[in-house]
Amino acid sequence: MTILDLLAQGTVLLCDGATGTELQNRGLAQGEPPERLLLDDPDLVLSLHRDYIIAGADIIETNTFGANRGRLAHYGLQDRVTELCVKAAELARQAAEESPRRVWVAGSIGPTGEILEPLGPLSPQAAYDDFAEAALALEQGGADVLFIETMMAQDEAAIAVRAARENTRLPVAATMSFEKGKAGLRTPWGVDPATAVQILSEAGAHILGANCGRGFDDMVEIIAEMRPLTERPLLAQANAGLPQWIDGRNVYPDTPESIVPDAIRLLEIGVNILGGCCGTGPPHIRKMRKLVDQFNEEKQS
């Protein structure tokens, strides 16, 4: 059974929380790429996966959000994309296989960090090749599904989804990041949730949604807007509120208790995969595990 079969049966799944901010909490230095830990301290990455599984996550994400040539070039790791993605998927797979329950491994794919032509230097073909390399390596390392996330530009998001669909056999989820401004909810590149549903669907994403952004309250509005527009499963991974810079690090305000009302709203309006983004950790996931279990039980009875 694939993850899509399970979602089609109406089961709501719980994803894990943040990788980047949580690895920083556990010692990763500010400004260091989280992917470097795959080489220097794989046990730290493995222990984060295990903690999320113990907290109740059905899906854990690989530590590969920035594993593309453009981002890794800043650290001299640009030629190690395949190696890092395979390694990351294998580590997550290892943690998943230790679990007595079924745990799914999602290969994380973030934006290139560069701007596409004609406004920027990145050619569509180079972006496609970059995403294809990561997607293929994540599949090779044992990922069950790909999570293309924190997308902001519509052309880049569509290229990423196509590259993942055309180069792997895996189900593909794609989420964009929205913030509320004068024009309403938009990505920094001006994409609204309805347009996101359209472009991600047309590109072939099996699962759509939103991640990151400002917090669980905005996420309720985003998912409420997307739900009537698509039959496909929706994925929501919100940040733990807007961070404050305190003592040289970002501190996120939302506690496991404070997100409960919005997490319940997300379930009620029809989200299919719930999880967390920046600032959420295993305690947030443990809290949401109870809510998701309750919701799934009530729906069955």
Ligand SMILES: [Zn+2]
């Ligand atoms: Zn985030």
